[in-house]
Amino acid sequence: MRRIILRRLLQAIPLILGVIVLNFALIQMAPGTMLDVITSEQQVSDPEQLEHLRRLYGMDQPSIVQLWNYILSVFRLDLGYSYRHGAPVIDVITAHLPATLILMLTSILLAAIVGVAAGVASSLKVNTIWDALISLCAVFFFAAPTFWLGIMLIIIFSVHLGWFPVGGMRTIGGDPGLFGATLDLLRHLALPAITLGLFYAAIYARVMRASMLEVQGLDFVRTARAKGLSPFRVTVAHVLRNALLPVVTLLGLQLSTVLGGSVVVEAVFNWPGIGSLMVDAVMSRNYPVVLGIFVLSACVVIVANLIVDLAYARLDPRIRAR
Amino acid sequence: MQPLLDVRELEVKLFTRSGTVTAIDRLSFTVEEKETVALVGESGCGKSMTALAIMGLLPSPPARLTGGEVLLQGRDLARLGDSAMQKVRGRQISMIFQDPMSSLNPVMTIGAQLSEILRRHMGLTGASARKRAIELLAQVRIPDPQRRYDAYPHELSGGMNQRVVIAMAIACEPKLLIADEPTTALDVTIQSQILKLLRDLQLAYGMGIIFITHDLGVVAEMADRAVVMYAGRKIEEAPIDPLFEQPLHPYTRGLIGSTPAAEGRHSRLAEIPGSVPSLRDLPAGCAFSNRCPSVFAACHSERPPLIRPAPERAAACLLVQP
Amino acid sequence: MSGVRIQRFLGLLRAFARNRGAVLGMAIIAAVVIVALAAPLMFNYSPLRIVGRPEQWPFTSWRFPLGTDSLGRDVAAMVVYGARTTLMIGIVASLTATVIGVTVGAVAAYFGGWVDEVLTRITELFQTIPNIIFIMSVVAILGQRMENITIAIGLIMWPQIARLTRAEFMSLRDREFVQACKTMGMGNFRIMAGEILPNALPSVIVLASLVVASAILFEAAVAFLGLGDPNVASWGALIGDGRSLIRTSWYICAIPGFAIMLTVLALNLVGDGLNDALNPRLRDR
Numbered sequence: 060m061r062r063i064i065l066r067r068l069l070q071a072i073p074l075i076l077g078v079i080v081l082n083f084a085l086i087q088m089a090p091g092t093m094l095d096v097i098t099s100e101q102q103v104s105d106p107e108q109l110e111h112l113r114r115l116y117g118m119d120q121p122s123i124v125q126l127w128n129y130i131l132s133v134f135r136l137d138l139g140y141s142y143r144h145g146a147p148v149i150d151v152i153t154a155h156l157p158a159t160l161i162l163m164l165t166s167i168l169l170a171a172i173v174g175v176a177a178g179v180a181s182s183l184k185v186n187t188i189w190d191a192l193i194s195l196c197a198v199f200f201f202a203a204p205t206f207w208l209g210i211m212l213i214i215i216f217s218v219h220l221g222w223f224p225v226g227g228m229r230t231i232g233g234d235p236g237l238f239g240a241t242l243d244l245l246r247h248l249a250l251p252a253i254t255l256g257l258f259y260a261a262i263y264a265r266v267m268r269a270s271m272l273e274v275q276g277l278d279f280v281r282t283a284r285a286k287g288l289s290p291f292r293v294t295v296a297h298v299l300r301n302a303l304l305p306v307v308t309l310l311g312l313q314l315s316t317v318l319g320g321s322v323v324v325e326a327v328f329n330w331p332g333i334g335s336l337m338v339d340a341v342m343s344r345n346y347p348v349v350l351g352i353f354v355l356s357a358c359v360v361i362v363a364n365l366i367v368d369l370a371y372a373r374l375d376p377r378i379r380a381r
Numbered sequence: 382m383q384p385l386l387d388v389r390e391l392e393v394k395l396f397t398r399s400g401t402v403t404a405i406d407r408l409s410f411t412v413e414e415k416e417t418v419a420l421v422g423e424s425g426c427g428k429s430m431t432a433l434a435i436m437g438l439l440p441s442p443p444a445r446l447t448g449g450e451v452l453l454q455g456r457d458l459a460r461l462g463d464s465a466m467q468k469v470r471g472r473q474i475s476m477i478f479q480d481p482m483s484s485l486n487p488v489m490t491i492g493a494q495l496s497e498i499l500r501r502h503m504g505l506t507g508a509s510a511r512k513r514a515i516e517l518l519a520q521v522r523i524p525d526p527q528r529r530y531d532a533y534p535h536e537l538s539g540g541m542n543q544r545v546v547i548a549m550a551i552a553c554e555p556k557l558l559i560a561d562e563p564t565t566a567l568d569v570t571i572q573s574q575i576l577k578l579l580r581d582l583q584l585a586y587g588m589g590i591i592f593i594t595h596d597l598g599v600v601a602e603m604a605d606r607a608v609v610m611y612a613g614r615k616i617e618e619a620p621i622d623p624l625f626e627q628p629l630h631p632y633t634r635g636l637i638g639s640t641p642a643a644e645g646r647h648s649r650l651a652e653i654p655g656s657v658p659s660l661r662d663l664p665a666g667c668a669f670s671n672r673c674p675s676v677f678a679a680c681h682s683e684r685p686p687l688i689r690p691a692p693e694r695a696a697a698c699l700l701v702q703p
Numbered sequence: 704m705s706g707v708r709i710q711r712f713l714g715l716l717r718a719f720a721r722n723r724g725a726v727l728g729m730a731i732i733a734a735v736v737i738v739a740l741a742a743p744l745m746f747n748y749s750p751l752r753i754v755g756r757p758e759q760w761p762f763t764s765w766r767f768p769l770g771t772d773s774l775g776r777d778v779a780a781m782v783v784y785g786a787r788t789t790l791m792i793g794i795v796a797s798l799t800a801t802v803i804g805v806t807v808g809a810v811a812a813y814f815g816g817w818v819d820e821v822l823t824r825i826t827e828l829f830q831t832i833p834n835i836i837f838i839m840s841v842v843a844i845l846g847q848r849m850e851n852i853t854i855a856i857g858l859i860m861w862p863q864i865a866r867l868t869r870a871e872f873m874s875l876r877d878r879e880f881v882q883a884c885k886t887m888g889m890g891n892f893r894i895m896a897g898e899i900l901p902n903a904l905p906s907v908i909v910l911a912s913l914v915v916a917s918a919i920l921f922e923a924a925v926a927f928l929g930l931g932d933p934n935v936a937s938w939g940a941l942i943g944d945g946r947s948l949i950r951t952s953w954y955i956c957a958i959p960g961f962a963i964m965l966t967v968l969a970l971n972l973v974g975d976g977l978n979d980a981l982n983p984r985l986r987d988r
Contacts, residue, residue: 070824073824074824074827074828074831077824077825077828078828078831078832081828081832085840085841085844086844088844088845198968198971199964199968201971202916202964202965202967202968202971203960203963203964203967204920204923204924204927204939204942204960204963204964204967205920205924206923206924206927206942207923207942207956207960207963207964210942210946210949210953210956210960211956211957211960213949214949214953214956214957218949218950218953277483278478278480278483278484279483279484279485279486279487281438281478281484282478282484282485282486282546282549283486284438284470285436285438285470285471285475285476285478286470286471286475286497286498286501286549287466287467287468287469287470287471287472287498287501287502288467288471288497288498288501289467289501290463290467292497292501296486296489296497297486297489300486300488300489301486301487301488304488315830315831315832315833315834316833316834318833318836319833319834319835319836320835322833322835322836322839323835323924323927323928326927326928327946337836337839338839338928338929340843341839341840341842341843341928341930342929344843346843346844349839349840349843349844350840352836352840353832353833353836353837353840356833356836357831357832357833357836360831360832360833361831364831
C-alpha cells in the first residue's frame with residue numbers, strides 16, 4: 060500500500076510542474092508584455108511600483124530564469140497581486156473557495172445518491188416502463204446544457220412558484236441565528252446544487268445500470284443464488300458492492316469537470332465562489348487572478364485525484380495486492 | 382424406497398427472438414442416496430441446463446421449465462415459488478460450478494462468503510459462524526484455515542478456491558450435490574485431489590451426487606451410473622462398468638472410442654464425424670441420425686423410444702433389442 | 704477489394720438503420736445541417752442587426768416567428784445562424800482533437816517505452832486541467848475569437864481520444880498481422896496508418912461523435928458567459944443575453960436551449976447507433 064502511495068505521489072509531481080509550465084506559457088503568449096496589461100488594466104502608474112513589478116515578474120531576465128522563479132513562487136503560493144481586490148491573489152482565491160466547495164460537495168453527494176439509486180432501480184426493473192422512464196430522464200438531463208437547465212429551474216421554481224430565491228448565497232439582512240442562517244443557506248443552495256448535480260446523476264444512473272446488469276450475469280452471483288441467499292442479500296452484498304466500483308472511479312475522474320461545471324452554475328445563480336470570481340476576472344482582464352485560479356485549480360484537481368486513487372485502492376482488494 | 386431425486390419428463394424450452402427451441406426434451410432419471418450419477422455429453426447437450434432446472438436457477442428471459450416434475454424426496458421442486466426454493470438451495474441441494482476463480486465474490490473474504498451461508502441456513506452468527514467456517518475449511522483440506530479465513534479469492538490458487546466452493550456446498554450437509562464440471566478448469570494433479578475430496582465427503586455425509594462432465598475418464602473414476610445426453614435428450618443410461626464394457630447406443634460407443642485408452646494401446650482414436658446439430662435444426666427422427674455409422678432408413682423418420690433391454694439399462698436406439 | 708469494402712459498408716448501414724434512435728438522431732442532425740447551410744437563403748441580413756421592436760413574443764408577428772430579443776434582433780435568424788457557429792466549432796474542434804488524439808495515442812502505443820511514458824504524462828496533464836477554466840484563461844489572454852475558442856476546446860478534448868486510440872492500438876499491436884507486415888519490411892508509419900488504424904477507427908469514430916456533442920456544450924457555455932466571439936450569432940450567447948429577462952421574456956433563453964439539447968441528444972443517439980453497428984454484441988443466445 061505504501062508503495063502505491065509513493066508511486067502516485069511521484070506521478071503527481073511532474074503533472075503539477077506541467078501545469079505551472081503551461082500557465083507560464085500562457086503568460087508569455089499574452090499580447091504585449093504582461094506587465095503592460097497588468098499596469099494598464101489595473102491603472103498602476105506609480106514608477107516605483109512599476110519597477111517593483113518588473114523585478115517581481117523578472118521581466119528583465121531570460122525566459123528560463125523567469126520560469127524557474129515562477130515555479131518557486133507558485134510553490135510558495137505567491138500568485139501575484141490583484142489590484143482590483145486590493146489583496147494578494149492567493150487571499151482573494153481562498154476567500155471565494157468555501158462557497159465553491161460547498162456547492163461542489165453538495166452537488167456530488169446529490170448526484171451520487173440520486174444517480175446510484177436511479178441506476179439500481181433501473182437495473183432491477185430492466186426493460187419495463189420504469190426503466191424506460193428513468194433512462195429518458197437521464198438522457199434529458201445529460202443532453203441539456205447545465206446553464207440552461209439552471210435558468211429553466213429558476214424560471215419554474217423561483218419566478219413562477221417562488222419556492223427558492225433567484226440567486227446569491229445569502230439573503231441580505233436575513234436571520235442571523237444559526238438555524239435560520241443554515242436554512243437560508245440551504246434554500247439558496249438547493250437550485251444550484253440540483254442544477255449541477257442532475258447532469259452527473261444522469262451519468263451515474265447510466266453507468267450504474269450498465270454495471271449492475273453486467274455484474275448480475277457474472278459467475279459469483281450465480282454461486283450466491285445457488286447458496287440460497289435472499290435476493291436482497293444477493294443484490295446488495297454481491298451485485299451492488301461490485302457494481303459500485305466503476306462509479307467510484309468515475310466520481311474521482313470527474314472532479315475536474317465538476318469544478319468546471321460549478322463555474323457556469325455560479326455564473327447563472329450569482330453564487331459567490333471561484334466561478335464568479337473567474338468570470339469577473341476574465342471580464343476585467345485581471346490576469347493575475349485568472350492565471351492564479353488556473354494553476355491552483357489544476358493542482359487541487361491533481362491532489363484530489365491522488366486521494367481518490369488511494370481510496371479506490373482501499374476499496375478494491377485486488378489492486379492492493381499489486 | 383423412494384429415490385432421493387426423481388426427475389420425470391423434464392422439459393425446458395428456450396424462447397428467443399428467432400423462435401422457440403426445446404433445450405431439454407422430456408428427460409427422466411433418478412438419483413439415490415449415496416449414489417453418484419454422471420450426466421455425460423458434449424457441450425450444448427443440455428446437461429448444465431438440467432442442473433439449473435433442478436436448482437430453479439434457469440436464466441429466466443430465454444429459458445422456462447415447461448413440463449415435468451423434479452421430486453426431491455417426493456416433493457416437487459418445479460412447483461415451488463422462488464422464496465420456497467431459496468430454502469432448498471444451499472441447504473438440501475448444493476451446486477458447484479466450473480471455474481473456481483470466477484465463482485467467488487472478489488471483494489469479499491472467503492471466510493465472509495462461507496459464513497453468510499451458515500448464517501442464512503443454520504442460524505449461526507459471529508464467532509460461532511467463524512468457528513464452523515474454519516472447521517469446514519479444514520475439512521476440505523485447506524492448509525492454515527485460520528489465516529485463510531480472511532483471505533480474498535484472488536490470493537488463492539484455482540484448486541484452493543474450488544475447495545472453498547466445495548466447503549460452501551457442504552456447509553449445511555445437503556442431501557444432494559450437483560457438480561457441474563468442477564475439475565475441467567484445473568490442472569490434472571489438482572483434478573484428482575478434488576475428485577478424491579468429493580468422494581471422501583460423499584462417504585462422510587451420505588450425499589447423492591450428480592456429476593456433470595464431458596470427460597469419460599472422470600466418469601469412470603467417480604460415477605456409479607451414467608446418463609448420456611444428446612441434443613437435450615437422454616439417449617443411454619447404464620451402471621458404469623456395463624456402460625464401458627458394452628455401450629448400446631452408437632453415440633456412446635463413439636464417445637468411448639474417442640477416449641484415449643489408459644493402457645496406451647496404439648489403436649487409432651476413433652472420431653465421430655460431423656458435429657452436434659443446432660437445436661433449431663434437429664433432424665427428424667433420431668437426433669443422432671445424421672452422424673450415426675449404423676444409421677438406416679427408419680432412423681430418419683421415427684424418433685427412437687427408450688428401450689430397456691435389461692434392468693437398469695436403457696438406450697434410445699432402434700437397433701437395440703428390447 | 705473495393706467490392707468487399709462496399710459490402711461491409713452496406714452491412715454497417717443496415718445495422719445502423721435497425722436502431723430507431725440512431726435514425727432519429729441522424730434525421731435531427733441532418734435537419735440542423737440543412738438549416739445551417741440554408742441560413743443565408745432564409746435570412747439575407749446579418750442576424751445581429753436590429754430589425755424590430757425588442758422583446759416581442761414568438762408567434763405574435765409574421766415577420767418574427769420566434770420573436771425578438773432585448774435589442775430587437777430577430778431570434779429566428781439568430782437561431783438559424785447560430786446553428787452554423789455551433790456546427791462549425793463543434794466539428795472543427797472535434798477534428799482537431801481527433802487528429803491530435805489519434806496521433807498521440809497511436810505513437811504512444813506503437814513505440815511503447817519512454818515515448819509512451821512521456822506521452823501518457825502529457826495526456827494526463829491536459830486531462831486534469833479544469834476545462835472551462837482553461838478555455839476562459841485562453842480567451843482572457845488571447846482574445847474572444849472563434850479560432851481561439853475552437854483550438855482551446857480541441858486541446859481539452861484530445862486526451863480522451865488519445866486514451867482510446869492507445870488502448871485500441873495496444874491490443875492490435877501484438878497481433879500476427881502486424882508481425883507479418885514487419886517481416887515484410889513495411890515502414891512503421893505505413894503499418895500504423897495503413898494496417899492498424901483502420902481497425903481501430905470504429906471505436907474512435909463513435910467517440911468522435913460524442914466529442915462533437917461535448918464541444919458544442921463547451922462553446923455554448925463560453926458564449927453564455929459572454930466570452931464568445933461577439934461577431935457571430937451563437938445559441939449560447941442568445942441564452943446569455945436572455946438571462947436578465949427571464950421574468951418577462953423567458954423564450955429568449957428557452958428556444959436556443961432546446962436547440963442545443965436536441966442537437967446534443969441527436970449526436971448521442973447517433974453515437975449509440977454507431978457503437979451498436981460497429982461493435983456488434985451477441986443479442987440472442
